[in-house]
Amino acid sequence: EAGVTQFPSHSVIEKGQTVTLRCDPISGHDNLYWYRRVMGKEIKFLLHFVKESKQDESGMPNNRFLAERTGGTYSTLKVQPAELEDSGVYFCASSVLGRSSYEQYFGPGTRLTVT
Amino acid sequence: AQSVAQPEDQVNVAEGNPLTVKCTYSVSGNPYLFWYVQYPNRGLQFLLKYITGDNLVKGSYGFEAEFNKSQTSFHLKKPSALVSDSALYFCAVRDGHTDKLIFGTGTRLQVFP
Numbered sequence: 001e002a003g004v005t006q007f008p009s010h011s012v013i014e015k016g017q018t019v020t021l022r023c024d025p026i027s028g029h030d031n032l033y034w035y036r037r038v039m040g041k042e043i044k045f046l047l048h049f050v051k052e053s054k055q056d057e058s059g060m061p062n063n064r065f066l067a068e069r070t071g072g073t074y075s076t077l078k079v080q081p082a083e084l085e086d087s088g089v090y091f092c093a094s095s096v097l098g099r100s101s102y103e104q105y106f107g108p109g110t111r112l113t114v115t
Numbered sequence: 116a117q118s119v120a121q122p123e124d125q126v127n128v129a130e131g132n133p134l135t136v137k138c139t140y141s142v143s144g145n146p147y148l149f150w151y152v153q154y155p156n157r158g159l160q161f162l163l164k165y166i167t168g169d170n171l172v173k174g175s176y177g178f179e180a181e182f183n184k185s186q187t188s189f190h191l192k193k194p195s196a197l198v199s200d201s202a203l204y205f206c207a208v209r210d211g212h213t214d215k216l217i218f219g220t221g222t223r224l225q226v227f228p
Contacts, residue, residue, distance in 0.1 A: 106159035
């Protein structure tokens with residue numbers, strides 16, 4: 001079974017530019033989550049999709065961040081325009097809907113550097 | 116507010132010695148607790164979880180964790196450390212009202228030969 005994949009693994013952009021991160025969850029996982037770790041700090045929740053619907057987007061920092069999950073499969077996270085403080089590692093995770101274990105499976109992350 | 120604390124930024128231990136990585140939590144309701152590990156250039160890998168039942172939970176790679184309700188702790192342990200255990204370890208708790216995980220800041224474990 002393929003794990004959660006994320007693309008790109010690394011992105012370096014200038015302040016003011018746009019970047020789009022992609023996440024492919026494990027096949028059959030209806031729950032999809034985005035998290036972010038800023039240098040040396042805790043991993044923070046950004047948002048949660050159930051299939052194509054946003055279940056919880058309370059962690060999205062501001063309206064420069066836009067997440068989509070068309071068709072309930074892969075998801076994209078767009079940052080436009082990027083700011084210096086957006087630098088960090090963005091993780092995607094997925095899990096099976098309705099399971100009581102709540103275990104989430106994480107991808108390798110995308111390291112975003114805004115200069 | 117729900118939170119997780121990992122009081123040690125780094126833990127150093129000699130190979131073959133027991134190791135402990137500390138975690139305390141604050142959550143409303145019953146805690147669902149997790150440990151994840153991140154090896155260099157890799158994603159977060161699930162190690163173990165506590166949902167209910169025995170307070171001592173066994174997980175991958177010989178790791179175990181002890182749930183202590185009175186001390187609100189969920190320390191990660193291993194009887195005999197390996198150099199290959201060197202990595203970044205994260206403790207997490209499931210938010211009592213949603214599915215999201217709340218993480219600690221992580222503890223870097225360094226095992227010396």
